[in-house]
Amino acid sequence: MSRERFYVTTPIYYVNDAPHIGHAYTTVLADVLARAHRMLGVPTWFLTGTDEHGLKVQQAAEAKGVPPQEICDTYSQRFRELHARLGVRYDDFIRTTEPRHKTVVSRVLTLLHERGEVYRAEYEGWYCTRCERYFNDTDVQAAGGRCPDQPVLHDVARLKESNYFFRMGKWAAELARRIESGEMELAPEKRKNEVLGFLRKPVDDLCISRSKARLSWGVDLPFDADYVTYVWVDALFNYKSAIGYLSDDPAARERHATWWAHATHILGKDILTTHAVYWPTMLLAAGESLPRKLLAHGWLLDATGLKVSKTKREGVTDQGPPPPSIDALLDVLGTDVTRWLLATAMKPGDDAAFSWDLVRERVNAELANGFGNSVNRVVKMAHQACGGKFPGLGGGGPRGDSLREKTLAVVAAVSAVPETLDMLAVNAAVRVAVAEMSGYLDDEKPWKLAKDPAQTGRVAGILADCIESLRLLGLALSPIFPEKCAVLRATLGQPAATDFVAEARWGVLTAGTPLGEPPNLFPRFDDAKLAALPQ
Ligand code: MSP
Secondary structure, eight states: OOOSOEEEEOOOEESSSOOOHHHHHHHHHHHHHHHHHHHTTOOEEEEEEEEOOSHHHHHHHHHHTSOHHHHHHHHHHHHHHHHHHTTOOOSEEEETTSHHHHHHHHHHHHHHHHTTOEEEEEEEEEEETTTTEEEOHHHHHHTTTBOSSSTTTOBOEEEEEEEEEEOOGGGHHHHHHHHHTTSSEEESHHHHHHHHHHHHSOOOOEEOEEETTTOOSSOEETTEEEEEEOHHHHHHTHHHHTTTTTOSOHHHHHHHHHHGGGEEEEEEGGGHHIIIIIHHHHHHHTTOOOOSEEEEEOOEEOTTSSBOOSSOOTTOOOOOSOOOOHHHHHHHHHHHHHHHHHHTSOOTTSOEEOOHHHHHHHIIIIIIIIIIHHHHHHHHHHHHHHTTBOOOSOOOOHHHHHHHHHHHHHHHHHHTHHHHOOHHHHHHHHHHHHHHHHHHHHHHOHHHHTTSGGGHHHHHHHHHHHHHHHHHHHHHTTTTOHHHHHHHHHHTTOOSSOOHHHHSSSOOSOTTOBOOOOOOOSOOOOHHHHHTSOO
């Protein structure tokens, strides 16, 4: 095992609106990776939470005429509820309005100020309230006078303020060296190149304050009461405050000492610069070590080819059908299938369209007719031909050897997850093995052979190969399908708890193990359920 520990984080979610499939994507990806590591015996700590300060929350509160904390409480709870529905098992949930976090932000800013890493200056620039950041003239011009990150959706306003700045530019070259040496890994490769390209150009210092005249909902700057902390500076420190950085509690500090060196941040490509430049330069300036790895995924896209988001697309007339909402997906397909749809929606680095049509196609082809059908078919035949018991391996012939090989490739892909963070490779290997099993059954036709008493041993050998393969596939996919794989395990007479190290080899099932009824693990997509949803 190459990784001794795994501390995995999601970005903390903004609380000015309800969660959508994009947020669910990041969380499910992190959860699947966390579960895979736990299954492999790697001690794991999984952190998620909500990002509760800043102008957006303040504006949402003003619009509703309620205190900002009330908005935070409501939406933070919505994220927790969504996580529960998605079967997400986190170890901690941090909220940036918690005292344990605000104290740390205040302490670290004092530290940076004392180290001379922060100075005061006049600043004039283009500000995007939705991204909560300044952009320079060149970038705004190139974006046609709009927000350079989201030109279609966000506009920018010219602002002039006296503010506090972090000497980010000073650390750019050092950070580039640490990325090039692999001390902080950036995946996929194209994101690493993007960040290195950014660091090669002159890097501006970072404005870390917001005047209270405009924005009061934030952590007070410890050295100037007229300002609050820029929400991104506040938010990024959640990854350390949550595990006890600069805490007064010795047990919390111990947790930080245990986990920080193993941090992997999962994030969307829209927040690459904040995570790959702002965050590590602040850590360097504070004398802290860098996170181990950043994994920046792409976006789920709607019918217009834009990032799925809650923002109304002003000026876009043909918006096409709306993408599935996360609640609708869960209502129609349940927890596990939703988890799988998200976890395997895209290769990290790429974007992927996401629509009901694609969902229907994938559920039917890959689950109902693929994996689910194999389970049903094999267990049914074992009931008919082998008295509902696992007949014991042997006698399957060369096709059986090939199925074993393809199945063990799945085990190898799972075992590589701590290195690769690639559950898509696991899923792909499962598909190859499932296809191999189908081919094996179609060619050998055990249901025909079963009619000939002389072939009983051969039939048993074929079905035994398939059952043993299904057991291993169920093991490999349990981080994605915790509930369905538990059903599969029970059907194959396995205990609920998995022990990957003991079970991840060919030949674990013992002859005579009674099999359960053939389950219909993955029903076909049910259009009636979709039509019955409230519009
Ligand atoms: N609050 C900041 C993160 C601070 S972390 C210190 C933030 N929040 S967010 O709620 O806007 O987004 C959280 C995550 O959801 C990001 O990783 C973002 O990429 C992801 N997604 C939001 N929409 C998405 C898609 N349409 N597709 C995939 N993920 C996207 O940014």
